[in-house]
Amino acid sequence: MQSKEFRFHSMVEEEYIPVLISGAAVQLTFGLRNYLMDDFDVIHVMRKEYVLNIDKETYYGHVSKNGIHTSWNRFLEGYSDYTDSVNVGLHEMAHALQVDAYLGMEDHHDRTFKERLQEFSEEGKPVFRAMHKGMSHLLDDYAMTNFDEFWAVSVETFFENPQEFKEKLPALYEEMRQLLSQDPLEPGRVLNTTPG
Numbered sequence: 001m002q003s004k005e006f007r008f009h010s011m012v013e014e015e016y017i018p019v020l021i022s023g024a025a026v027q028l029t030f031g032l033r034n035y036l037m038d039d040f041d042v043i044h045v046m047r048k049e050y051v052l053n054i055d056k057e058t059y060y061g062h063v064s065k066n067g068i069h070t071s072w073n074r075f076l077e078g079y080s081d082y083t084d085s086v087n088v089g090l091h092e093m094a095h096a097l098q099v100d101a102y103l104g105m106e107d108h109h110d111r112t113f114k115e116r117l118q119e120f121s122e123e124g125k126p127v128f129r130a131m132h133k134g135m136s137h138l139l140d141d142y143a144m145t146n147f148d149e150f151w152a153v154s155v156e157t158f159f160e161n162p163q164e165f166k167e168k169l170p171a172l173y174e175e176m177r178q179l180l181s182q183d184p185l186e187p188g189r190v191l192n193t194t195p196g
């Protein structure tokens with residue numbers, strides 16, 4: 001929270017908002033040695049979902065070179081139902097973490113995380129292709145948009161529906177577990193304590 005600037009759009013700044021948004025980032029990176037996502041300086045908070053000029057689409061959040069963006073109403077909704085595998089906070093932090101793994105300063109030396117991200121891709125691509133053939137309805141259909149969305153939706157499902165994820169896609173669940181070095185079915189425990 002101290003390492004980012006929070007900018008509020010069409011809404012009043014409240015002290016607890018950066019705390020909760022940082023909480024989503026900490027939740028995702030709890031098991032990681034490098035967690036600041038220093039490729040991003042600014043977190044933008046919008047009062048509600050918004051339309052981007054670029055494609056005239058409505059967004060609940062997005063990540064760009066200008067920072068991490070989330071709508072506040074949708075962020076709260078994500079945590080108010082913690083069983084539906086929809087969580088925009090975790091979703092956008094997942095995008096940010098992936099971008100940062102390749103562009104962020106502190107990750108230049110962090111090969112292990114990037115290697116694990118690669119292993120996630122190898123395990124995930126067949127599932128992604130199978131979804132396009134109509135298989136697996138564990139992950140939300142939005143995961144089919146492209147492989148970046150597949151990753152972000154996998155993160156939402158990993159945290160909000162770990163039991164079913166583990167049962168239906170055990171190999172992918174294990175990759176997520178190793179990648180993030182934590183297991184939502186065993187909360188509070190960091191799995192890999194070795195550097196990286």
Ligand SMILES: [Zn+2]
Nearest residue numbers: 091095149152
């Ligand atoms: Zn996304």
